[in-house]
Amino acid sequence: MGAAGSKLEKALGDQFPEGERYFGLENFGNTCYCNSVLQALYFCVPFREQLLEYYACHKNGADAEDNLLTCLADLFTQINSQKKKTGVIAPKRFVQRLKKQNELFRSYMHQDAHEFLNFLLNELVDILEKEAQAAKTESETSSPSEKTANGPKNPQANGVKKEPLVTWVHKNFQGILTNETRCLRCETVTARDEAFLDLSLDIEQNSSITSCLKNFSSTETLNAEDKFFCDKCCSLQEAQKRMKIKKPPHILVIHLKRFKYIEQLGRYKKLSYRVVFPVELKLSNTVEDADSEYSLFAVVVHVGSGPNHGHYVSLVKSHNHWLFFDDENVEMIDESAVQTFFGSAQEYSSNTDHGYILFYESLGANNKS
Ligand SMILES: [Zn+2]
Numbered sequence: 001m002g003a004a005g006s007k008l009e010k011a012l013g014d015q016f017p018e019g020e021r022y023f024g025l026e027n028f029g030n031t032c033y034c035n036s037v038l039q040a041l042y043f044c045v046p047f048r049e050q051l052l053e054y055y056a057c058h059k060n061g062a063d064a065e066d067n068l069l070t071c072l073a074d075l076f077t078q079i080n081s082q083k084k085k086t087g088v089i090a091p092k093r094f095v096q097r098l099k100k101q102n103e104l105f106r107s108y109m110h111q112d113a114h115e116f117l118n119f120l121l122n123e124l125v126d127i128l129e130k131e132a133q134a135a136k137t138e139s140e141t142s143s144p145s146e147k148t149a150n151g152p153k154n155p156q157a158n159g160v161k162k163e164p165l166v167t168w169v170h171k172n173f174q175g176i177l178t179n180e181t182r183c184l185r186c187e188t189v190t191a192r193d194e195a196f197l198d199l200s201l202d203i204e205q206n207s208s209i210t211s212c213l214k215n216f217s218s219t220e221t222l223n224a225e226d227k228f229f230c231d232k233c234c235s236l237q238e239a240q241k242r243m244k245i246k247k248p249p250h251i252l253v254i255h256l257k258r259f260k261y262i263e264q265l266g267r268y269k270k271l272s273y274r275v276v277f278p279v280e281l282k283l284s285n286t287v288e289d290a291d292s293e294y295s296l297f298a299v300v301v302h303v304g305s306g307p308n309h310g311h312y313v314s315l316v317k318s319h320n321h322w323l324f325f326d327d328e329n330v331e332m333i334d335e336s337a338v339q340t341f342f343g344s345a346q347e348y349s350s351n352t353d354h355g356y357i358l359f360y361e362s363l364g365a366n367n368k369s
Helices: 002-015 032-042 045-058 068-080 092-101 113-138 168-173 209-216 335-341
Strands: 022-025 086-089 175-183 189-196 199-201 220-222 228-230 235-237 239-247 251-256 259-262 267-270 280-283 292-303 311-318 321-326 329-333 353-362
Touching: 002 086, 002 321, 002 329, 022 032, 022 321, 022 329, 032 045, 032 068, 032 092, 032 113, 032 292, 032 311, 032 321, 032 353, 045 068, 045 168, 068 086, 068 092, 068 113, 092 113, 113 168, 113 292, 113 353, 168 251, 175 228, 199 209, 209 280, 228 239, 292 335, 311 335, 321 335, 329 335, 335 353
Parallel strands: 022 086, 199 251
Antiparallel strands: 175 189, 175 239, 220 239, 228 235, 251 353, 259 267, 280 292, 292 311, 292 353, 311 321, 321 329
16 A cells, blocks of 8 residues: 555656645445545545635534534545645544444445435535524524525515525535426426536437437427426426526536336346546536536546446546546556546447546636636
């Protein structure tokens, strides 16, 4: 392990980025699903910075109980403050807390990295919301409640509408989808917004993220048994439905649906399809016509031919270098190696390492505020 560390340091030489730490994470028995996602999140720099700041502000709260947020902030701070530039850290407290919190992650069975990421982000949001709520109750009398542009006209009415709080988890990962349904009889368009922290995309053989996103936003006709209730016509009508991205997130997380339930088999099957993911992505299925540009900075890779066994590793871009994280081990790789994780054009291939969760950061001015 020590030797691998020094090997990485040697490989980077004087190009080793100032202040950066590259640490492998110890595996506690099938915890690679967790390690691979933690590495991707650590190299999501705006998110990491928020966690370091959170730790710095809360470290003195001795009475505070451990939760996933404090454990994650503690882990990131530990990595960030290591004297050595490379090495291995045991994310013990975090993994213990995770297992305590959710029985899904308690077994030694193979876990799904996407399920874990989703659970973690939602859990962080919950904790931040509760903290904000507690802080608000404390200072209720001292500060007048804020007024929002589209807020309810009469906030004192019964059943006070709770304004959703925008936490830094939202600021990093949240985007908004809009689901537009056009009644084919009266042409009325009904739009319903939906927030997301990641996008799950159906995949096809020999496709690309761009084409998967296009399919995601393609127009669907609702007819026959699947008609739409139009409020204006007051009846079921044929309609056209389309999903578009109304507000692209700052960090776009794309989950490829590689695990598909096959009814005839009565079980999940892994789709090893070749799906190209570009390093620079243009998001074109947005409500505004302007393209949003993104740059790939992390990929969680599923290794293996089936859904119930296998392994997770991650590829991370840090300061223009690509690194390969496999639990305790960290290596440098060429950017060209990223394409070996696209998948295979043949159904049976010896290459079983596939991009599973992609992390893109926005380059656009749209998100700078
Ligand atoms: Zn209608």
